[in-house]
Amino acid sequence: MKPQTPLLDQVTLPEDLKRFSDPELAQIADELRVETISVVSETGGHLGAGLGVVELTVALHAVFEAPRDKIIWDVGHQSYPHKILTGRRARMRSLRQQDGLSGFTKRSESLFDPFGAAHSSTSISAALGFAVARDLGGVCEGGLGDVVAVIGDGAITAGMAYEAMNNAGHLKKRLFVVLNDNDMSIAPPVGAMREYLAGLYEGDTLQGAAAQAPSLDAGRAAGGTVFENLGFTYVGPIDGHNLAQMLPLLRELKERATGPVLLHVVTQKGKGYKPAEAAPDKAHATAKFDVSTGKQHKAQANAPSYTAVFAQALLQEAEADSRICAVTAAMPDGTGLNLFAERFPSRCFDVAIAEQHGVTFAAALAAGGMKPFCAIYSTFLQRGYDQVVHDVAIQRLPVRFAIDRAGLVGADGATHAGSFDIAFMANLPGMVVMAAADEAELKHMVATAAAYDEGPIAFRYPRGEAVGVELPERGRVLEIGKGRVVQAGARVALLSLGTRLEEVRRAAERLAARGIRPTIADARFAKPLDREMILDLAARHEVLITLEEGAVGGFGSHVAQLLAEEGVFDQGLTYRSMVLPDVFIDQASPKAMYDVAAMNAEQIEAKVLDVLGGDPV
Structure with a gap:
């Protein structure tokens, strides 16, 4: 049964929000949350991230003038509430289905999606590009006004975000970066930046931090943050679920800002839906589920997933060889390395959303005598390709690349398809490239990679359920280059x-x-x-x-x-x-x-x- 949403039913486009009072906008946010839950329960998809930005989405669209003002969602899976408010509510139950709506922002889908973002950490670069285009007299459909980059779900851990801030602080263009700090990526975030952000409001409850009424002037007076040192006016932290505070602050920022501003918004992933609050990692992306219980309707698998086979095979090899270690870029669960981390915590490294660093880090591990397995989705490994070439291949370092999500991946679409890794890996001198035909072959390829020390080696395997062949007790080493x-x-x-x-x-x-x-x-x-x-x-x-x-x-x-x-x-x-x-x-x-x-x-x-x-x- 679809939820009752009397005020939300009156909203077709963002401009409709401007007819409502602030208390009514708070009710619209509540209705938007239950509508988002209802949609994802029927389609499956990314749930927790969208629930965490419901109030922020309402506030941004109530204050800014999209599509003239560009709102860029990074990562794009935070955008389900945004899609509901921007003329796509009637099509939301086609989400992630053939000929339906994308699970991410997509330029060809709507004027309200000015920039696609299905991986992460691109929004500040894109926002700066729009701001410069605006000031140079650029013309685009919908117009060019203010630019807002919403960067969250761990995306701030990637180096590209800091490259963009460095440039934006230098150019001093008026733009807004909203840091959606939910203390989560897909898995709990790691790294010094996570600790730094937590320290900005440590000791305060969200209510306490919000009671200080952050403002543009207060931000300018505070100074001293890494963002201030990069040329941004830092404002916050502010409770991202409190519209009574966010709305006046956003209005002030829109009216008075002259250069780059970073607004630090603290949110809770899965906010307002207890099953998602209790397990934000499991509710990051879900199958269809029962709204009353949160129980997901997953088909019974007839065979293990390729990812699970890889994870178990790697554990076997690591039990026998203490030099084997593992590297992942914010995807321990997705790559199966969560199991490796539990068994060998000192030998497993989550480098956050930083594939470039992860590849070079693995290269130096290999140079230091370790046997690193660098487990990264095919589509995400593209970000580390320069490092694969210069830091691994040219130096003939024995990094083992476990390339998950090879081939076409289903509901995540083109942005997550592993279409190009055979071509971009096999053209490198000295690179060994394998592809598993079934799960037994995958076990053999893990063993082969573990035994190979002559240079870099890669093996690829798809998402989802394996074929169902009988698995060997232990993988055997294949002769290199033999079919x-x-x-x-x-x-x-x-x-x-x-x-x-x-x-x-x-x-x-x-x-x-x-x-x-x-x-x-x-x-x-x-x-x-x-x-x-x-x-x-x-x-x-x-x-x-x-x-x-x-x-x-x-x-x-x-x-x-x-x-x-x-x-x-x-x-x-x-x-x-x-x-x-x-x-x-x-x-x-x-x-x-x-x-x-x-x-x-x-x-x-x-x-x-x-x-x-x-x-x-």
Whole structure:
């Protein structure tokens, strides 16, 4: 049953908020909170972050003039209440579904989303860009007025935020940074900055801090904070759930500010919903759930997740080798390293949202004689790519990259898809790149990485439930650069890298009904290639088709280069490469996304028939 929201029902766009008194805005905030809970209970998604910014969202939209004034949400998963207030309430129950609303801010979705942010820590850079564009006479749809960057959920721990503040303090442009300090990232935040922020209001209750009535003048008089030293006027801390204090303060800041201002707002993740307050990490992102109990409706898994298999395999290796350590960037639960941290706390390092630092830190651990496993989502590893090149690959340091969320990931959409890591890792000299076809292969690859000391090595695996094959008691070390033939056949060879192997098997069954029995091979390695196996497949078949859950420029391109250099095409081989298409694929179920990518069994079968000219004989 949808909640009763009589005042919120009168709000279609932010300008409607200006008709209400401040006490009525407080009621709208209450109604917005229950509406957010109701929506996410039906769709699943990021719950805790949005609940923590309900009052802040109402206050910002009541005071500022969006879309002329740009409000940038960082991380974008805080934006569900913002979406409800900006003309998208009727579509909220399509959230994170195919052809529905994105779970993050998205420029193509609404004028009220001036800048997309699905990872983190980009908002201050973007805000400064808008402010400079405004002052230089720039023109954009909706106009250019004030700019507000809301940076929260741990995003302030990333170096990019400080690069932006350094530049903003130098340029002295009028802009507003709202630091949403909820003392949480996805997991509890770590690091000296977290301790510093806590110290700014330690000893005061939120009510006590708020009773001091922060103001622009009080902020200018206070001085001494790291933000003041970077050129910002620091104001706060203020209770982010108290509209009676936030509204007049925001109005004062909008009226009087002349340069960059940082407003420190203290909030509670999951505010107003007891199950989310009690477990802010578990309620960060949820499946559909029962509103009355908070119990999530998760499908019963038939097999462990790839992440869980990686975590258990790494624990086994670490039990046997005290030099193995682990590094994650604010994702201990998401990467499975929370288990490693419990068992080996002195050997597990959460570096906060700082992938660049994490990679270089891991490089020096390797140079110091340790065996670091750097576990980072594929899409987030992109941020550390310069460090992968300069600090790891050039120095041939044996960092082990565990690349989670490889391939298409479902409801999080294009921003979280692991589309590019095969291409950007396999082009580096000396880099070994593996892709697991199933959970047993993943265990073998963890063992292989643990044993490999000749240079950097990476292995990738997807999000979600594994295939369901029997797991070995312990992973075995694979021969570097050697694949395996899974099924012998004729005419057509299907060479798979990664978990498309199951779809290749299904396609082969469909082809067998047509009288075609293809050879199936699992490459295992994108680099180094198994030259012997690939050239043998090329020599014994009319057609060779490679498949990978990655973009053009990856495994298939390396195979094509090998075939060209060896003159195989001159001998009449027909070669095709099935890769992700040259588009960003929006959120849907993983199967639907792979249908769009034309990489499910039916499309693999169709590709074979097309190459053979429809000839099943």
